Amino acid sequence: RKEVEQDPGPFNVPEGATVAFNCTYSNSASQSFFWYRQDCRKEPKLLMSVYSSGNEDGRFTAQLNRASQYISLLIRDSKLSDSATYLCVVNPSGTSYGKLTFGQGTILTVHP
């Protein structure tokens, strides 16, 4: 089983739609969780951290379920500019040097 698993998609949604991505992780001792965004042929960039209580940043909401070991990202009112690959990222051990494990990414395409 992969350490971090995501549905690769692609997800094709119209502008204004709500879309959700899920991600599962295998190491129950994992400490930190993130969503990164990667545009085509660009580097990954941090979208948001994921906290146990859930957190929201504008149109984006991240949730963590430690019991079931999954993380979710909800995007409301999708924009064309949201088209990208979304990477689920886990720090499996909470080590100080921040070693991260990346999922393979979920491709999102928002169309007019």
Add this chain to the structure above:
Amino acid sequence: NAGVTQTPKFRVLKTGQSMTLLCAQDMNHEYMYWYRQDPGMGLRLIHYSVGEGTTAKGEVPDGYNVSRLKKQNFLLGLESAAPSQTSVYFCASSTPVGSSYNEQFFGPGTRLTVL
């Protein structure tokens, strides 16, 4: 601030050739990382460094060597390139514990093709 920069952006090698990829960061970060990204595989950690003069193996270190002689630079070397090393290579850096969290900042990537 330039952030994290990588040199070169593109390179084509023949099997058996050697090369060095350079990563530089101007954010005074302690930790630096080299990843490779292949289709359907996600990013995989090759080597990392927790400070000047120190390096450690990541998930896929075979065929690569690294050096961190200066805090701001992290070099990735391929001594004898193989077609299996065709990939996109990303360098990243992050702050040590003491920050709110260890966000990793990535360079723009190096696209390497080995023929």
